[in-house]
Amino acid sequence: MxxxxxxxxxxxxxxxxxxxxxxxxxxxxxxxxxxDLVTEAYYKKELAYQAEIDAQNAAATNSAQLIVEKTKDGLLVRFPENYNYKHITGNVSLYRPSNRHLDFNLPISLSNSHLLIPDNRLVDGRWDITINWKHGKDQFLHKEKIVY
Missing domain, CATH: 1.20.5 (Single alpha-helices involved in coiled-coils or other helix-helix interfaces)
Structure with a gap:
């Protein structure tokens, strides 16, 4: 054929x-x-997005920028020295895009002006860190992508 x-x-x-x-x-x-979706409550989180933008802008205008750096002991988050660390409260959320089982949240309780996230909790790779923190009535937000 x-x-x-x-x-x-x-x-x-x-x-x-x-x-x-x-x-x-x-x-x-x-x-x-x-x-799966990136987060479980994707649509609920999307509705609160304007509050996140306002908190990020408040951090930028009030000189409340955080410094996140990798050290030999873990991940060090430095809060601004012009804010009293005893009045800082909030939450640190670490999100692993490749594996949601590695995600975790830490409450902020400071004994000095920095917070150390231990090295044993962090696996090598990319992490998205979101720090929601409050000083008095002021709400601030810091978002950063890090490779550990």
Whole structure:
């Protein structure tokens, strides 16, 4: 049987479509790939986004910028010296984009002007750190992406 050009092109298209569909089905049913939303309460968190923007702007205008640095003991978060550390409260959230089981939150309780997150809690790789902190009535927010 001789195959003409038209039949060859149709067979090429059909085989290409079958090839693509094979990978789509394989990736959508693969247990190794996690297809969850980034956070559990994605839409609820999205509604509070303007409050986050306001808190970040407040930190920028009130010279309340935090310094996050990697040390041999862990991750060191330095709070501004012009704020009394005894009146600082809040929460530190560390989010691991590649594995949600490594995510954790820490309450802020300071005995001096810095907070140390121990090295044993942090696995090498990318982390998104979000620090919500409050001094008196002022609400501040610091977001940063770090590679540990």
């Amino acid at each position: 001789k195959i003409n050009w038209g039949t060859g092109i149709v067979l090429a298209f059909i085989s290409f479509i079958a090839f693509i569909l094979y990978f789509v089905v394989r990736m959508s049913t693969d247990d190794r790939a996690n297809h």
